[in-house]
Amino acid sequence: MPGILVIAEPNEGGIAPVSFELIAAARQLSSEGAGNVTALIAGSEAEAQQLIAHGADAAIAATNPALKTGLGEAYLPAVQAAIESSGADIVLMGQTSLGRDLGPALAFANKTAVAMDCVALAIAGGRLRATRSAYGGNARAEVTWKAPLQVATVKAKSFDALEADSARSGSVSTSDAGADPKVKVLGVSKAESTGVRLEDAPVVVSGGRGLGDPSAFGMLEELTGLLHGATGASRAACDLGWYPPSQQVGLTGKTVSPDLYIAVAISGASQHMAGMAGSKNIVAINKDADANMVKVSKFAVVDDYKKVVPALIEEIKKLG
């Protein structure tokens, strides 16, 4: 029996939202004939139960403490055991810190390939066919696998999670597979998250290199605060040390899809777009009318942000 194994992920508050998107993706593949959906999470049986409620047919609570390191190497034995017990020939995980590490490690350990950063998945002729983003988002590639096991990481927000339904039933089991990795974790420092998480925010205001000055992020944060959103940044701004890398939007940063994305002094390079093109409404504030960000936006103000943003803040205060 073929099947799909989903690698769900814990986060501070419980289960990372991408986990539920992965289960939705797996359900779709299952409806196309890919077999049952088994989901694994480094966590408790109660958390495994939530994966069932979100659409998995079976869930595994992986309890080996080594998984807490979040290292691909530590996850490998647990994932291998789950592949064996479930018979899965498709493994899906998020394009996250874990997925970027585990996906390639799992693939090479099984002498198969992994398709990274997939945005669409389908079953064709009984096999997985994945659409992935390449060339910084400028291209789409459709790929298949030569070896039996098909591993893919999935870009966040590519699938809509299913509503949780506590009436759904499925088998929950535990597994203590895992191994102490050769790589030892000495410490972790979490980025300070004040307010709304970037990935979950309904409004994101991001700043780029065109701000010309790190203190301008204070202005953006004021706007963000009024709109109950989160503040992001382009890589150019992060590389300059103006904003923490944990707030970077794009190919090598976060994927966001807010209702409103306001890009201030960001040119709209494909690698930035790769992280926010799914936004429902894009607003560009840029002094260059030819900037790509202006072209892809719904509304654009072509002018100096130094005048536009403070005025916008006042207007929004007035509107209340």
Next chain:
Amino acid sequence: MNIIVCVKQIPDPETPAASFKVDEAAKKVIPAQGIAPVVNPFDPQATEAALRLKDATGGGKVTVISLGADSARDAIKHALAMGADEGVLLSDPSFDGIDNFQTAVALSKAIEKVGEYDLILAGRSAADWDMGVVPAGLGQLLGIPVVTIAKAIESDGSSVKVERVLDDGFQSVEAPLPAVVSVSNEFGEPRYPQLRQIMLAAKKTVQVWSAADLGLGADETGEPNRWLPLEALYVPKVESNVEIIEGDTPEEKAHNLALKLRAAKLI
């Protein structure tokens, strides 16, 4: 400390979207007119890390390896001009159209042929296919630990301490050597080769190894043997429906934008 750095030559990732074209039938990117290929942006960072570690640990050799077309020599020369000691170009007609997995196999064989190494450094991903799989592949194929997405690396010659960039912060880890470490942009700016070094680099040797030199079997290389067959390649459509907000002054534009956003119930 002996360090091997893997560098890849790729089409310039800053190529504007409008100049980016694909031959859909051949499933290949058409090189943009007048835009020269570049070294994958993370790879000079990996080279920089190698040079600093070599100095910090009191010597050794930095060997640069690139698999690619003949033009990939330029990527190697760039690393040599930065200060790397030797270069190896992996070049063979059968490498045309191979995937990242086959590349990892070829690189691992080249690394074994180079022989003594304490550390292998690579970029976090190559900005052509955006896969980020070769470092993990080298670790698996050579049977050594892998640390991905490094912001900082130090070593005492027997182990490496690495600060990794995570989605939500940083993780510091330690791995015994030999190991593979992939380097991210957070590492910081690499040095820029000076003219004198560019001239010195011209005198450094670049060996060229073929598939046969690496002992690659006929079933290991060549496009038909891809681990991840490419079925289609195209440019996604993006439509422009932008409404430029009118106004005589920036303040008036801001006013009009606020009204539009309110009308659209976005604020």
